[in-house]
Amino acid sequence: MKKVLIAYTSRTGTTEKMAEYLAEGIRMSGNETKVTKISLLKKEKDLSGFDGYFFGCPTYHKDMTNGMKQFLFLAERANLTGKMGGAFGSHTHSGEAAPMIFETMQHVFKMDVIDLGPLNLTDAIMETDEGMKACHQYAKALSQKFEG
Numbered sequence: 001m002k003k004v005l006i007a008y009t010s011r012t013g014t015t016e017k018m019a020e021y022l023a024e025g026i027r028m029s030g031n032e033t034k035v036t037k038i039s040l041l042k043k044e045k046d047l048s049g050f051d052g053y054f055f056g057c058p059t060y061h062k063d064m065t066n067g068m069k070q071f072l073f074l075a076e077r078a079n080l081t082g083k084m085g086g087a088f089g090s091h092t093h094s095g096e097a098a099p100m101i102f103e104t105m106q107h108v109f110k111m112d113v114i115d116l117g118p119l120n121l122t123d124a125i126m127e128t129d130e131g132m133k134a135c136h137q138y139a140k141a142l143s144q145k146f147e148g
Contacts, residue, residue, distance in 0.1 A: 008056035025139025052084035059091035
């Protein structure tokens with residue numbers, strides 16, 4: 001059994017909902033997960049002991065939040081090189097945050113990120129079963145990386 005950290009920030013609750021659906025998908029795949037807000041992770045050691053990571057942030061004004069930017073500096077110091085990972089986020093119209101996080105995980109942290117790219121869903125889709133299923137599938141893709 002592998003252990004996955006799902007760390008997120010959410011303003012309206014939609015990205016938080018995505019985090020919970022991702023956690024369900026991880027558990028359905030037979031793995032363990034910890035879901036937490038990025039504001040509760042203060043030290044590099046708070047990110048240790050996990051086999052995989054999901055980092056999530058909504059898009060605001062075509063960018064990720066300042067809190068997520070600060071969290072990514074913390075994550076960089078945690079040396080996640082080679083770890084499995086993925087990024088997610090919700091948005092109303094533009095959706096830049098999740099791809100920015102994903103590229104940081106891939107190119108700066110040198111993580112083994114999900115081949116599907118970032119999970120980037122509109123708030124409207126997250127209000128449907130399709131949003132839940134997309135989150136479950138994304139979590140399943142990370143779990144399959146553990147097997148391969």
